[in-house]
Amino acid sequence: MKLEYHNIKDEGRFIVTSFQCGPSLQLLQEKELYKIIWCTTGETQLTVDGYEVTLKENQVLFCTPVNVVDVPTDNFGLIAFVFNREFYCIQHNDSEVSCMGMLFYGSSNAPIANLSERHVKSFNAMLTLFQEEFETKDHIQGEMLRTLLKRMLITATRLIKNDNYTEELTVKQVDLIRKYNILVEQHFKEKHQVADYAEMLFKSPKTLSNFFKKHDAKSPLKIINERITAEAKRLLLYSDKSAEEIAYDLGYNEPSHFSKFFKKQTGTSPLTFRKS
Structure with a gap:
């Protein structure tokens, strides 16, 4: 069909x-x-x-x-x-x-x-x-x-x-989690800190972190890091861009900082990940 x-x-x-x-x-x-x-x-x-x-x-x-x-x-x-x-x-x-x-x-x-x-x-x-x-x-x-x-x-x-999400969460609370995910999707290439998103949501970083923890959701920082890592993996697997080019695409002015971040998240370097 x-x-x-x-x-x-x-x-x-x-x-x-x-x-x-x-x-x-x-x-x-x-x-x-x-x-x-x-x-x-x-x-x-x-x-x-x-x-x-x-x-x-x-x-x-x-x-x-x-x-x-x-x-x-x-x-x-x-x-x-x-x-x-x-x-x-x-x-x-x-x-x-x-x-x-x-x-x-x-x-x-x-x-x-x-x-x-x-x-x-x-x-x-x-x-x-x-x-x-x-x-x-x-x-x-x-x-x-x-x-x-x-x-x-x-x-x-x-x-x-x-x-x-449990029934204990109100519509407003679920909407906060949803809006956070939307903002990360829109800005993860240039904004890597929870404080950036907290400001856009008119919350403090601590308030956001405590809210996500209270409702057993992924931490705000983990959501950012996973989104950057997912994009990095996609580009390494399915594009011809160098690790340095990918670093710049994802908002890292120093490729070495990107490599350090990627290895911390995945346990391997960008080049080793691509080869494997």
Whole structure:
């Protein structure tokens, strides 16, 4: 199965595929595409940014355009929803959906939602509606597909919140964690200190650190460091840039400082990581 919508005017693209053909697998190698991968049966070993991820039955993986995803050719039971910014802008619609910082951010740990029996029925119903809309070629087809995608994102965001945060957290508190992740995603290349983000959130660094610790979330500094490390690994694995060029890209004026940071985070130097 490969169902595709393409608006020539604005270059919006949206594809639903089961990966049972070569061109579908190539989609994951294209840049600028958001990827939602649903394992409908069994389990499959995927590779995200060079690391293995086991996607089990009724789990859904969310990857940004910067996440590099590889799916085995002998996969079965996977369904992907792939789209670009022109089709559905995550940041533009975030005030309505609240998925940025929950579902889509460039962390090394791509979020996974666990579908309950009720939500499996909901996702199957949405898949049927998607298929029907792809068959309806009219001037509102794109808008109908966007509406269905928005519904899927809202459902998944609720699931991620329930999986990762206790009921003790208020909406305001969850929103603080979400906004912090968004800011790190937007500024990690030039801002490496918790104080930089605390200032943007009108909090003190200590207040942020204590809040994350109280609610058993990753520390603010760890979120920054993991995001920088994830980007460094991606560039080392999938680009021809030198370690020195990568250091400058990530905001390090001295390549030696970047090498020291990378070795502290991974246990190995950038060059050794690339060779291995």
